[in-house]
Amino acid sequence: MRRVAQELDTGPASLYAYVRNTAELHAAVLDELLGALEVRARGSWVDRLEQLLTDYLMVLAGHTGLARSALLLRPSGPNVLALYDRMLGLLLAGGVEAGRASWGVDLLVLTATATAAEHAAPEATDADAPVTDDEKASAVDRAVRTADPTRTPHLAHHAALLLGGTHEQRWRWTVRAQIAGIAATPLPDAPATALPDAPNSPED
Amino acid sequence: MRRVAQELDTGPASLYAYVRNTAELHAAVLDELLGALEVRARGSWVDRLEQLLTDYLMVLAGHTGLARSALLLRPSGPNVLALYDRMLGLLLAGGVEAGRASWGVDLLVLTATATAAEHAAPEATDADAPVTDDEKASAVDRAVRTADPTRTPHLAHHAALLLGGTHEQRWRWTVRAQIAGIAATPLPDAPATALPDAPNSPED
DNA sequence: ACCTGAACACCGTTCAAGT
DNA sequence: ACCTGAACACCGTTCAAGT
Numbered sequence: 001m002r003r004v005a006q007e008l009d010t011g012p013a014s015l016y017a018y019v020r021n022t023a024e025l026h027a028a029v030l031d032e033l034l035g036a037l038e039v040r041a042r043g044s045w046v047d048r049l050e051q052l053l054t055d056y057l058m059v060l061a062g063h064t065g066l067a068r069s070a071l072l073l074r075p076s077g078p079n080v081l082a083l084y085d086r087m088l089g090l091l092l093a094g095g096v097e098a099g100r101a102s103w104g105v106d107l108l109v110l111t112a113t114a115t116a117a118e119h120a121a122p123e124a125t126d127a128d129a130p131v132t133d134d135e136k137a138s139a140v141d142r143a144v145r146t147a148d149p150t151r152t153p154h155l156a157h158h159a160a161l162l163l164g165g166t167h168e169q170r171w172r173w174t175v176r177a178q179i180a181g182i183a184a185t186p187l188p189d190a191p192a193t194a195l196p197d198a199p200n201s202p203e204d
Numbered sequence: 205m206r207r208v209a210q211e212l213d214t215g216p217a218s219l220y221a222y223v224r225n226t227a228e229l230h231a232a233v234l235d236e237l238l239g240a241l242e243v244r245a246r247g248s249w250v251d252r253l254e255q256l257l258t259d260y261l262m263v264l265a266g267h268t269g270l271a272r273s274a275l276l277l278r279p280s281g282p283n284v285l286a287l288y289d290r291m292l293g294l295l296l297a298g299g300v301e302a303g304r305a306s307w308g309v310d311l312l313v314l315t316a317t318a319t320a321a322e323h324a325a326p327e328a329t330d331a332d333a334p335v336t337d338d339e340k341a342s343a344v345d346r347a348v349r350t351a352d353p354t355r356t357p358h359l360a361h362h363a364a365l366l367l368g369g370t371h372e373q374r375w376r377w378t379v380r381a382q383i384a385g386i387a388a389t390p391l392p393d394a395p396a397t398a399l400p401d402a403p404n405s406p407e408d
Numbered sequence: 409a410c411c412t413g414a415a416c417a418c419c420g421t422t423c424a425a426g427t
Numbered sequence: 428a429c430c431t432g433a434a435c436a437c438c439g440t441t442c443a444a445g446t
Contacts, residue, residue, distance in 0.1 A: 001420060012420075014430055022420065071275070071321050076347035078355070085356035088366075092358060100381075102365035107378055111311070114318035117275050143280035151282070152289035154296060161306035162292075169392050174311055177304075181385025188373050205439060216439075218411055226439065 001025065026069045031077030033059050033066075039086070045094040050175045052087060053112050057171070060116035067116035084109070096183045104182035111174060119167070205229065230273045235281030237263050237270075243290070249298040254379045256291060257316050261375070264320035271320035288313070300387045308386035315378060323371070 001022055005012040019025045037055050041048060060067040084105055091101035141163055149156040165173075205226055209216040223229045241259050245252060264271040288309055295305035345367055353360040369377075 002418085011431060011433090013422080013432080016421075017429055068276075071318060072272075072324075074322075074344050076344045081347060081351060081356050081359060085351075085359045088358040088362065098362055099365050099368075102362050103369070103374060103377060104381070105366075106374075107315070107381070110318050110322070111315060114275060114314050114321075117318075118278075118314070120276075140278050140280045143285060147285060147289075152285050154292040155285060155289045158292065158302055158306050161303050162309075164303075165307070165392070170307060170310075173307060173389065173391060177308070177311070177385035177389035178382060179385070180388050181381035181383070184384050184388070185377060185381035187377060188369070206437085215412060215414090217413080217441080220440075221410055 023069065023073060026066060027073050027075040027077060029063075030060075030066055030070060030073065030075055031079045033063070034077075034079040034083055037079075037083070045090045046176065046179060049087060049090045049094075049108075049179065050172065052083070052090070053108055053175055054171070056083065056109070057112045057116050060113060061119055064120040067113065067120045070113050071110075071117060091179075091182070094179075094183070097186075099187040100182050100185060103187065104179075107182065108175070108178060111178060115171065115174075227273065227277060230270060231277050231279040231281060233267075234264075234270055234274060234277065234279055235283045237267070238281075238283040238287055241283075241287070249294045250380065250383060253291060253294045253298075253312075253383065254376065256287070256294070257312055257379055258375070260287065260313070261316045261320050264317060265323055268324040271317065271324045274317050275314075275321060295383075295386070298383075298387070301390075303391040304386050304389060307391065308383070311386065312379070312382060315382060319375065319378075 001012045001015055004025070005015055008014075015025070019028065034056070037052075037059065040051055040055075042051070060070060087105045087108065088101055091104055092098065096104065144155055144159050144162055147155040147159065155162065205216045205219055208229070209219055212218075219229070223232065238260070241256075241263065244255055244259075246255070264274060291309045291312065292305055295308055296302065300308065348359055348363050348366055351359040351363065359366065
């Protein structure tokens with residue numbers, strides 16, 4: 001708040017005329033950024049869905065703070081809704097049953113958001129120590145690589161696999177694995193179609 | 205930091221003798237909490253894996269702040285590693301190919317952590333307005349329920365499905381869908397077995 | 409070495425006062 | 428209604444000084 005207020009040559013209090021709190025400001029910025037996503041319609045529906053999720057990931061990854069708060073935001077701006085709609089449409093076009101597709105969109109967005117938040121560096125407070133992504137990973141790397149084979153036998157035995165692959169390879173695999181699982185896994189028996197009450201004509 | 209320092213009847217500066225920063229403190233607390241997870245060995249390997257992930261989710265969901273930072277933490281304490289090992293073991297016991305199992309553990313933990321962070325309420329600053337989970341959801345609910353059928357046709361048509369189901373139903377489906385996808389999706393062609401260099405005898 | 413009080417450099421938000 | 432300066436109530440972290 002103080003940052004954007006300064007950019008606007010005013011005090012932070014002024015912003016509260018347009019926005020109720022920081023979350024609302026973040027939501028507005030995210031929706032704006034998402035509006036700039038152009039649609040690339042190439043390849044199969046899986047390819048397109050992967051591309052769309054990757055675009056979304058890139059937008060969040062480019063703005064550290066946003067990715068972090070996007071998890072808690074549950075934004076509902078027009079561009080966010082349009083993105084959801086496009087993803088749902090692609091799943092349906094792929095022949096995925098509607099219920100699975102609906103819940104699947106949520107899962108895919110959650111994973112993309114979380115992945116972005118994970119990769120986002122902790123803001124690089126000053127110069128000197130930017131705390132790279134690799135640096136953070138290396139702590140886990142070391143732990144896994146030196147894992148005690150008696151206490152954690154599986155980790156020790158598969159360390160190379162666990163730590164292998166590039167970010168991009170893992171991300172692409174993650175998307176495809178999830179899409180496959182979504183398409184193949186039926187919803188629970190009691191169908192989740194019942195809502196408290198959905199008014200036919202909302203006031204507007 | 206100030207909070208736990210007060211609990212210990214001292215100033216916040218004293219903690220820096222034991223911990224380098226807040227992240228390290230969070231990691232230590234998380235590892236401690238994870239140590240208290242008892243193993244429930246009931247049902248199939250899928251049931252057991254689901255149970256384990258749900259236990260992990262519950263621990264994080266019970267401690268708002270932790271869930272939030274667990275995403276960026278990449279903790280590597282002994283109890284975290286033990287949890288990873290157990291999950292990897294269950295996937296392998298289920299006949300999942302080792303490479304997919306390795307990357308799958310990462311995905312499952314990411315989803316569980318992100319789900320916990322999402323559900324965690326924004327700290328309830330004061331009394332009066334605790335900002336319930338439902339209250340936050342209702343903003344999305346309203347947006348989806350009143351979605352413009354021309355701009356977002358799929359959302360409008362499947363609103364009931366999108367918003368349906370309990371938290372528990374959706375969580376269980378998410379876990380099972382991901383396990384199915386992990387088991388079914390092969391790693392990229394160039395096998396991710398090559399690591400920069402893994403020293404055989406690390407200094408200790 | 410471990411611990412401390414005090415300060416530094418930040419936050420988001422509120423509120424009375426202006427126009 | 429919109430905007431503001433100033434204050435309030437917090438943070439994490441550092442640092443010189445103690446023992």
